[in-house]
Amino acid sequence: MKLPKADRVGRVSVxxxxxERRTVxxxxxxxLDVRQLSQVLWAGQGITGAWGKRTAPSAGALYPSFLYAATGRGTAAGIEPGxxxxxxxxxxxxxxxxRDIRGELARSCLSQTWMxxxxxxxxxxxxxxxxxxKYGERGIRYAMIEAGHIAQNIFIEAAAIGLSAGIVGAFIDGEAIKAMGIPQSHTPLLIMPVGYKG
Ligand SMILES: Cc1cc2nc3c(=O)[nH]c(=O)nc-3n(C[C@H](O)[C@H](O)[C@H](O)COP(=O)(O)O)c2cc1C
Incomplete structure (x- = not known):
């Protein structure tokens, strides 16, 4: 599903x-509006330059990160749960x-049901x-640092378009992977619930 082109100009300064950025x-x-979803995804991992260079830096430009979105019936018009x-x-x-996995995902995060x-x-x-x-064991450190950059980009973009985000690192890896049904090789590092502050 093609997403609307992300805006390159905003109304809020860095x-x-x-x-504004706060864990909510x-x-x-x-x-949400599909354009808001498009905007936060682009902020996290959008391509912005030659050779596939992205919004977030990546050691050796190897881009080991994957960004998933877990949605439900109340996410955005035009976006099916899944x-x-x-x-x-x-x-x-x-x-x-x-499948709307948001509940199961929250349970995998030591039952942080607010998510x-x-x-x-x-x-x-x-x-x-x-x-x-390329980097041996050190590559794992680089991958984690990269995830932190992606998360901050998402936080800042959310704040810039009137949304808020949370950040969750406390989860059981195996349970989160099972909830998502993704390959074991895609290690989840951070989960960010995004929406309007309630
Ligand atoms: C790596 C990492 C993991 C975190 N995990 C959780 C979490 O599992 N649950 C949670 O409610 N907040 C989590 N937080 C959010 C912190 O509690 C929060 O960043 C801190 O209290 C500072 O508040 P602020 O982000 O609003 O400035 C995490 C933050 C980071 C950076």
Whole structure:
């Protein structure tokens, strides 16, 4: 599913977005606009330059990160419930499953049930194999640092377009992978519920 082109100009300064950024754990049931979803995904992993270079830096430009979006009936008009993988190459969403996994995902996060009330949860995963070939064990460190950059981009973009985000690192890896039904090689590193602050 092709996403609307992400805006390159906003109405909020970087400084204002940085000041606004806060971990939010309470979301309203207000629907998102598909353009908002497009914007936060692009901020996380969008392609912005030659050779596929992205919004977030990546050691050796190897891009081991994968960004998933878990949606439900109350996410955005035109977006079916399910799990999607963001495809930076053509700024699209690729369907992984048609199940709303937000509740199960929240349970995998030591039952942080507040997460399931966000219209969408973005999951930053890393395929370490894509980076350890070049950097060995150190590649794992680089992959984790990269996930942090992606998360901050999402935080700042959310703040810039009037949304809020949470960030969750406390989950059982195996349970999160099972909830998502993704390959074992896509290690989840951070989960970010995104929506309007409630
Ligand atoms: C790596 C990482 C993991 C985190 N995991 C959780 C989590 O599992 N649950 C949660 O509610 N907050 C989590 N947080 C959010 C922190 O509690 C939050 O960033 C901190 O309290 C500072 O607040 P602020 O982000 O609003 O400035 C995490 C933050 C980071 C950076």
């Amino acid at each position: 400084e204002e977005a940085l000041t 754990r309470s979301f309203s049931s207000k629907l 799990l999607y993988r963001y495809v930076p190459e053509d700024h699209s969403l690729s369907i992984v499953s048609q 399931a009330r966000a219209p969408v949860s973005l999951v930053i995963c890393s395929d370490y194999g894509r980076i350890t070939g």
